[in-house]
Amino acid sequence: MKKANNSEQKNSLATKWLFTKNRSCSCTMPGVWRAVSFCDGCAVIFHSPLGCAHVATLMDLGAQYRMIGDHQNENLDAVPMVSSNLQEKDSIFGGVEKLRGCITHVMQTWQPQCLIIATSCVAGVIGDDVEQEAEDAEKQYHIPVLCVPYGGFLGGEYSDGYFQTVRLIMERFIKPQPKVPGRVLLFGDQMGPCGQYAREVKRLLRYFDLDVKWQFPGYVPFAEWGELSTASLLIPLNYAGQTQGGLEKTAAEWTEWFDTPSIRDVYPVGWQNTCAWLRKIAEFVGDKAKGETVIQLEEKRLHDYVESILPVTKNKKAVLGIGRGPRWYNPAETLNTMRRMQMEIAAVILYDKLMAEEKETVIAAVEEWKKASQLTDIPIIADGNYNNCLEQADVLLTTDELPGNPVRQFFIPMVPLAGTDGELIVMRTIYRLLCRYGNKGGIAYA
């Protein structure tokens, strides 16, 4: 086991400055916040100017709107998040006094059981010794104080803040222990326990008598962190893009450190992947036949639904528009859905926003799908001349809204929709779009 020495590194990280290959130019602090934002008993301090907290607030607001848009009655209380309110003076004379005052205020006001401190660019540039303050606070208040001193945008990005917070929690609070059969730990966020992804995974796992006890990291009360390793199965929730690497790596460490099996090589996004994922679950519970039965049941749901919508969707001219790079989007699943709905795939168009390398990769992925599906005649338009094509299309399935374009558009979700329900949601949205009266355009979101 490669765990760090707790006594030496409880508040510090081996690497404070991360240089990642694919930068998204985001800030580490909202990542820290998101990692514990609904962990009852925690409080988060941004050692930062007040404006930095605003970013996290907006992020939460966006997530809340998405949940409302998904008709979910999410009722989670976020833990306190307080900024130390660094100002001009503090950038000159150092901000540790402000931080100390902020810690005192948080302790007196909320009495958290665990404090997490993230540092901003300002704190990073002026070199405030936040780790020492964290250690002092720990001694003074007799609670764990975790410090993620990445200096806002300077030392890494959102996912670094998120996963390094997870890592600190793992190092500090979680130990290997006997497993409880049937107890599952979801790992990742994907809009939380009320999000479509988590709901669908829970539904599918119930077929196998597997019960999701927690969703880590953001949604487990501090008091229960110590029990997390009693889960007998870890299920990472698929992330798009860069965070995927961090999720897989951290999930692999969880498996290694706490002897918890995990399913990391396939995720239930898109029907084919869902089938593969269900087989993995069946393998885990030692009942492969059950897996095939579940797949048949779910396949029937899909089939029945498709039968009901075919009168509208069959032979409709559909175009797939791609402006999302291969790190965030795989066109194969959308193409499979279009095919399932028996639409005529008129063209695949690539938007100019894709970089040359991204275009190459996307084209290769589409060509591979065409070959495997024996639909080699579908044109790929990568030179921007797609207006004629869109004029003749009944619907455009697109990663990017085309404002003002009269074609009906289905916006391919940024957060992947999981499992059978995810597939049904996508098909239902496209079907309803096609049912709209006349030739009106508009954009539909799943």
Add this chain to the structure above:
Amino acid sequence: MKKIAFYGKGGIGKSTTAANVSAALSLQGKKVCQIGCDPKNDSTRLLLGHICKETVLDKVRTCEMDSIKAEDIVHTGFNGITCVEAGGPEPGVGCAGRGIIVALQLLDKLKAVPPVDVTLYDVLGDVVCGGFAMPIREEYAEEIYIISSGELMSLYAANNIAKGIKRFASRGSVRLAGIIGNSRNTPNEKELLEAFARKLNSRLVAFVPRDQIVNVAENQRQTVLQFAPESRQAEIYIKLAETIWNNTELSVPTPMEFEELEALATEYGKEP
């Protein structure tokens, strides 16, 4: 109004030279303001007769910005010289460079410095960050003097400062006004400094010999001009002040690569 700045390696004698030059200029009838840009706030000690206790950043730290008045941070020293110390954080905390930026901006905002003939900025050490480049970058100072001895590391710092001046000269009026030699009695020191200045596309405007009278005067919290106005060293500072006042030979410096600098020091730095 002349706006000049003294830069140079830490401990090379910038503040001492600056205070003596300010004193000499004021004795020549010029209205002078010396602004210390160093958290140690010791630039104006010899002019005030004590370490400045009320620096700009002391006020920033203890008061609301809007409540600070010019008279809180502007002091009068020897022969009516206006003295300001930017001040800064305690060693090891905060950002002194940011402090310089805030202090200079506050002085501007308050119009704290009265009309003078010469403003002299005495800036900490090397141009270590953007904050300490502020007097150059924002054209608070237009004529930059680099103080150096013949020691290699002092020349190295001077060469680095020249790089900073060159960078900002391309977009503004800041220029290198010359090298002021402050002797450490190294071999062929004056010749080396002259050659060094030529390499930088500048000139050695003065060579200040080492003299104990400077230290004795400092111990008395006075400039040489005040403590021993008839001394040989006082004459040298007076001449330097005249040179600075009359200097129109400003240049965009041509800094060297380190190897070239090293070769220059090796060439001149042999025992006689």
